[in-house]
Amino acid sequence: MTRITNRIRRLRFDHSEMTQEELAQRAGCTRQTIIALEQGKYVPSIELAFKIALAFGVTLEEVFQYEG
Amino acid sequence: MTRITNRIRRLRFDHSEMTQEELAQRAGCTRQTIIALEQGKYVPSIELAFKIALAFGVTLEEVFQYEG
DNA sequence: GCATAATGTAAAGTATGCAATACATTAATT
DNA sequence: AATTAATGTATTGCATACTTTACATTATGC
Numbered sequence: 001m002t003r004i005t006n007r008i009r010r011l012r013f014d015h016s017e018m019t020q021e022e023l024a025q026r027a028g029c030t031r032q033t034i035i036a037l038e039q040g041k042y043v044p045s046i047e048l049a050f051k052i053a054l055a056f057g058v059t060l061e062e063v064f065q066y067e068g
Numbered sequence: 069m070t071r072i073t074n075r076i077r078r079l080r081f082d083h084s085e086m087t088q089e090e091l092a093q094r095a096g097c098t099r100q101t102i103i104a105l106e107q108g109k110y111v112p113s114i115e116l117a118f119k120i121a122l123a124f125g126v127t128l129e130e131v132f133q134y135e136g
Numbered sequence: 137g138c139a140t141a142a143t144g145t146a147a148a149g150t151a152t153g154c155a156a157t158a159c160a161t162t163a164a165t166t
Numbered sequence: 167a168a169t170t171a172a173t174g175t176a177t178t179g180c181a182t183a184c185t186t187t188a189c190a191t192t193a194t195g196c
């Protein structure tokens with residue numbers, strides 16, 4: 001019932017097809033976490049959300065959206 | 069060891085001294101959660117962070133900062 | 137066909153966000 | 167001084183983010 005969506009998978013491919021592994025390393029989390037996030041299995045903490053946005057060089061809102 | 073800070077308390081006073089109770093109601097959480105957040109006792113979920121930003125009418129980054 | 141890279145699935149354990157409840161303290165007003 | 171509003175402290179409990187480890191599947195290239 002969360003209202004948070006993300007564009008991680010799309011952003012990965014927009015960024016020269018960055019692999020899940022590489023994104024995980026850049027964001028300082030495990031590959032499993034990236035997989036789960038892409039599949040919408042859970043919503044990241046704010047800290048991880050910021051790190052992922054940083055890994056892509058975009059703002060948090062460009063990666064994660066709140067569907068009010 | 070989290071690197072997340074917030075400006076909730078300042079924003080409350082910038083918004084006609086909104087009380088913790090009123091902010092809690094607008095954000096859909098309890099007053100205890102607002103208190104704990106202001107005291108830096110924990111970091112909110114992304115969902116709550118978005119709701120708080122909405123309550124103030126600002127972006128998430130204007131409320132929460134990642135100290136890289 | 138085989139090797140390798142990329143992605144996916146599964147399960148167990150730790151840490152913590154947040155609610156809920158109850159009580160204490162500090163203004164501010166009359 | 168007494169009342170009320172605002173803020174703070176403390177505790178219990180549940181849900182879930184995230185890690186770790188291990189194994190399975192699906193490309194892609196030689």
